[in-house]
Amino acid sequence: xxxxxxxxxxxxxxxxxxxxxxxxxxxxxxxxxxxxxxxxxxxxxxxxxxxxxxxxxxxxxxxxxxxxxxxxxxxxxxxxxxxxxxxxxxxxxxxxxxxxxxxxxxxxxxxxxxxxxxxxxxxxxxxxxxxxxxxxxxxxxxxxxxxxxxxxxxxxxxxxxxxxxxxxxxxxxxxxxxxxxxxxxxxxxxxxxxxxxxxxxxxxxxxxxxxxxxxxxxxxxxxxxxxxxxxxxxxxxxxxxxxxxxxxxxxxxxxxxxxxxx
Amino acid sequence: xxxxxxxxxxxxxxxxxxxxxxxxxxxxxxxxxxxxxxxxxxxxxxxxxxxxxxxxxxxxxxxxxxxxxxxxxxxxxxxxxxxxxxxxxxxxxxxxxxxxxxxxxxxxxxxxxxxxxxxxxxxxxxxxxxxxxxxxxxxxxxxxxxxxxxxxxxxxxxxxxxxxxxxxxxxxxxxxxxxxxxxxxxxxxxxxxxxxxxxxxxxxxxxxxxxxxxxxxxxxxxxxxxxxxxxxxxxxxxxxxxxxxxxxxxxxxxxxxxxxxx
Numbered sequence: 105x106x107x108x109x110x111x112x113x114x115x116x117x118x119x120x121x122x123x124x125x126x127x128x129x130x131x132x133x134x135x136x137x138x139x140x141x142x143x144x145x146x147x148x149x150x151x152x153x154x155x156x157x158x159x160x161x162x163x164x165x166x167x168x169x170x171x172x173x174x175x176x177x178x179x180x181x182x183x184x185x186x187x188x189x190x191x192x193x194x195x196x197x198x199x200x201x202x203x204x205x206x207x208x209x210x211x212x213x214x215x216x217x218x219x220x221x222x223x224x225x226x227x228x229x230x231x232x233x234x235x236x237x238x239x240x241x242x243x244x245x246x247x248x249x250x251x252x253x254x255x256x257x258x259x260x261x262x263x264x265x266x267x268x269x270x271x272x273x274x275x276x277x278x279x280x281x282x283x284x285x286x287x288x289x290x291x292x293x294x295x296x297x298x299x300x301x302x303x304x305x306x307x308x309x310x311x312x313x314x315x316x317x318x319x320x321x322x323x324x325x326x327x328x329x330x331x332x333x334x335x336x337x338x339x340x341x342x343x344x345x346x347x348x349x350x351x352x353x354x355x356x357x358x359x360x361x362x363x364x365x366x
Numbered sequence: 367x368x369x370x371x372x373x374x375x376x377x378x379x380x381x382x383x384x385x386x387x388x389x390x391x392x393x394x395x396x397x398x399x400x401x402x403x404x405x406x407x408x409x410x411x412x413x414x415x416x417x418x419x420x421x422x423x424x425x426x427x428x429x430x431x432x433x434x435x436x437x438x439x440x441x442x443x444x445x446x447x448x449x450x451x452x453x454x455x456x457x458x459x460x461x462x463x464x465x466x467x468x469x470x471x472x473x474x475x476x477x478x479x480x481x482x483x484x485x486x487x488x489x490x491x492x493x494x495x496x497x498x499x500x501x502x503x504x505x506x507x508x509x510x511x512x513x514x515x516x517x518x519x520x521x522x523x524x525x526x527x528x529x530x531x532x533x534x535x536x537x538x539x540x541x542x543x544x545x546x547x548x549x550x551x552x553x554x555x556x557x558x559x560x561x562x563x564x565x566x567x568x569x570x571x572x573x574x575x576x577x578x579x580x581x582x583x584x585x586x587x588x589x590x591x592x593x594x595x596x597x598x599x600x601x602x603x604x605x606x607x608x609x610x611x612x613x614x615x616x617x618x619x620x621x622x623x624x625x626x627x628x
Contacts, residue, residue, distance in 0.1 A: 201597075205588075205590075205598065206586065238591075239588045240588060273614040274613070274614065275614060276613055277610055277611050279605040283545065322614030323610060323614070324605075324608070324610035324614060325612075325614060326467075326501045326502060327466075328467075332463050332466045335594075335597055335598070336604075339598035339602055340601055343539065343540050343585075343605075344605075346586070347587055348539055348540060348541065348584070349542070351538055351584060352535040352536065352584030352585070
């Protein structure tokens, strides 16, 4: 039986009782069939990860009584994923994968060729939380309200590097660009921008060309779907610029056992 | 209206009539509502890509009359993706994405911890063909019959490099390993092996250690699902070793227009 790992809003500290929301209580009791005293892991994006135990507070509510800390909160790569919304099933998958791959923020962008007109932000946020719980992240990516392409560029933060995956071709290879970065660029905040299925239009490409921190790159000779391009670019970025550059710590046998056998 | 691009078995040459199968005829007539004379693009994995036109041969059958060649067949990276089968929806997605990312072959592997017991090869093949048609590949990845982990390793081809994504940690970073390869390794055939959700067991890890061409790598500090790890490793491999190392050709404006506006 695996240990349930939950994202909560509350501050986390030893001995504190963290409230669980109705959906979490339902999930623990009726999906996972956990009884009072069941062990949990909690994180809130600020205080690291803590052991806790489930405690009922009436028929439909419960709290988590917090024990000891299992992991300290640590800095994470500051990379946004800016993407034109796509159809629902693919968007669900994109949010899940981008969360696993360590995106710090998810920014839907309406470009001129974007076919999808609405984004269900609550659904995106729920997917991001679920993926963060499962991928053992200590944070949940910030899911931002959609903006137009023009507005995104007009308010682009000075110094934030923007990696644009340009499917019209002609871009230098992604590994060549990311391997050749200097120290300042490597330490800067970043974003990856993926266009809609129909591509950026000429005015959008021209506007991107006016941002000094833009780097256009190519992702090989095959035409990639927007969701594939997003995940591929994020994986390459983490491998060459982000936190995949460091050897992965060998998992603590005790910790691992407690995650999988409780 | 986009130009329909179809994978066929027949040899392709100017003036030849290529038979279309029943599913293709149904798709063209009833899903895409194409009439006789509608333009198509065909490829077969051997002869490049050709323009063709739809021609009825009775109520339920049709052929494609082949015109001129649009692209020559070219060599593609020789990289297999070996993966423990996962649940159906995720497997569909994995096959689609691995096809877009240029895997040459898809090899299901039953490891000791693999929870899924059956693989629908026909479904995998249909997904691979559909993805190849859409991603403008000139080939379809070979979908192999499942093998046990022990058999896979016992018959491992001499010289084929094996990149193992080891989620127990301790592996060097993927970019460090792939950037540091010598010319012989870069030119060799490759495979990427992803374990099941439960990880490889100790005997499997020991068996992998006895294969001389194995390289274990880490994919950062977050725990990735098996499908995410497969796609991330394949993207990094293409970027650092495969055909994403070359600048992408700028799409021919005529060709592009004909693909999207016919």
